Amino acid sequence: MRTPKIPKPTIRRLAIYYRCLTKLKDNGVDKTSSKEMADLLGIKASQVRKDLSYFGEFGKRGVGYNVDKLSFKLKEILGLKKNWNVAIVGAGNLGSAIANYAGLEKNGFKIVSAFDVDEKKVGQMIVPGVTIQKIDDIEERIKNNNIEIAILTVPVNAAQEVTDKLINCGIKGILNFTPTSIYAPEDIEVEDVDFVISLKSLTFEIASSKNDL
Numbered sequence: 001m002r003t004p005k006i007p008k009p010t011i012r013r014l015a016i017y018y019r020c021l022t023k024l025k026d027n028g029v030d031k032t033s034s035k036e037m038a039d040l041l042g043i044k045a046s047q048v049r050k051d052l053s054y055f056g057e058f059g060k061r062g063v064g065y066n067v068d069k070l071s072f073k074l075k076e077i078l079g080l081k082k083n084w085n086v087a088i089v090g091a092g093n094l095g096s097a098i099a100n101y102a103g104l105e106k107n108g109f110k111i112v113s114a115f116d117v118d119e120k121k122v123g124q125m126i127v128p129g130v131t132i133q134k135i136d137d138i139e140e141r142i143k144n145n146n147i148e149i150a151i152l153t154v155p156v157n158a159a160q161e162v163t164d165k166l167i168n169c170g171i172k173g174i175l176n177f178t179p180t181s182i183y184a185p186e187d188i189e190v191e192d193v194d195f196v197i198s199l200k201s202l203t204f205e206i207a208s209s210k211n212d213l
């Protein structure tokens with residue numbers, strides 16, 4: 001259940017705060033402050049306080065935050081108290097690379113299925129224990145394996161057609177890596193990831209600092 005007025009950049013930063021707190025915890029730190037977290041992340045302490053304030057009071061003025069408690073709270077807010085079953089749709093270069101990223105399982109995201117249209121790929125293992133399935137079987141498999149998240153890594157021209165299939169399967173969220181906007185009903189969450197957009201943001205920063213735009 002998400003409070004609608006929370007801005008997307010805040011939600012992204014919450015995930016970054018959670019990662020930062022996990023690191024502090026691993027280093028045996030049990031108290032922190034918005035200033036310490038902000039310094040570690042290269043942002044302003046007021047930003048940390050503002051982002052956290054959407055969810056109530058966490059720390060005490062002058063005392064700071066209990067790392068364990070804040071981390072637990074953020075875990076809850078971010079929906080990470082459970083593990084998520086994830087499907088890769090489009091088991092090509094990117095889909096396979098993502099499926100094999102060890103950080104997914106560490107963070108509670110389990111790749112349980114993969115789908116492709118290419119008969120040569122069907123039947124091969126994408127990760128140990130997960131065989132690539134025919135895209136035609138997607139509906140049955142998504143429903144039977146309690147898969148709530150799909151990672152979309154098909155060619156751009158197949159993006160919407162495959163999205164429509166996912167909508168019919170009752171998927172709850174789509175992480176869209178295709179370089180296009182996909183359309184889904186409001187009750188299905190869509191997140192776009194595109195490193196070329198990030199590169200363009202980087203080149204903007206480089207160009208504007210050089211040319212003083």
Ligand SMILES: NC(=O)c1ccc[n+]([C@@H]2O[C@H](COP(=O)([O-])OP(=O)(O)OC[C@H]3O[C@@H](n4cnc5c(N)ncnc54)[C@H](O)[C@@H]3O)[C@@H](O)[C@H]2O)c1
Pocket residue numbers: 089090091092093094095115116117118121135152153154155156158161162176177178179193194195196
């Ligand atoms: N977001 C990013 O930062 C980023 C980075 C690299 C690539 N991409 C995009 O990711 C997508 C995949 O790139 P790639 O390099 O892995 O391509 P790829 O060709 O290696 O993989 C695409 C896979 O999708 C399969 N496929 C095609 N149509 C399908 C369908 N209807 N249903 C199911 N599977 C289908 C293909 O058989 C293939 O295995 C592309 O859209 C690409 O533009 C995004």
